[in-house]
Amino acid sequence: MSEAIGNSHSAVLHYVDLMPTEMVERRVQLKKLLERYPVAIPVTEAANFLEMKEEGLRKSLLQGMCPFGFAYKNGERAAYKIPGDTFLSWFSAGSC
Numbered sequence: 001m002s003e004a005i006g007n008s009h010s011a012v013l014h015y016v017d018l019m020p021t022e023m024v025e026r027r028v029q030l031k032k033l034l035e036r037y038p039v040a041i042p043v044t045e046a047a048n049f050l051e052m053k054e055e056g057l058r059k060s061l062l063q064g065m066c067p068f069g070f071a072y073k074n075g076e077r078a079a080y081k082i083p084g085d086t087f088l089s090w091f092s093a094g095s096c
């Protein structure tokens with residue numbers, strides 16, 4: 001009986017085989033982004049990857065609304081940090 005089950009499932013699908021091409025391409029883009037910026041991703045690059053305005057991402061970071069990064073104000077200036085490993089974990093949260 002188990003032999004029949006094994007034979008009927010002989011074509012093993014990998015997780016990426018189930019993804020639409022666009023999703024696979026986004027993961028390739030993310031890999032390239034992390035190869036360029038393995039420690040911290042610049043806000044401009046993260047905003048481009050997320051297809052959003054840089055100013056919107058900066059405001060979200062300052063308000064503490066981004067689970068993948070943080071920001072702080074020092075007088076009139078602000079500093080932003082998006083750790084590469086945190087960004088990867090956040091982006092991959094729904095993946096197996």
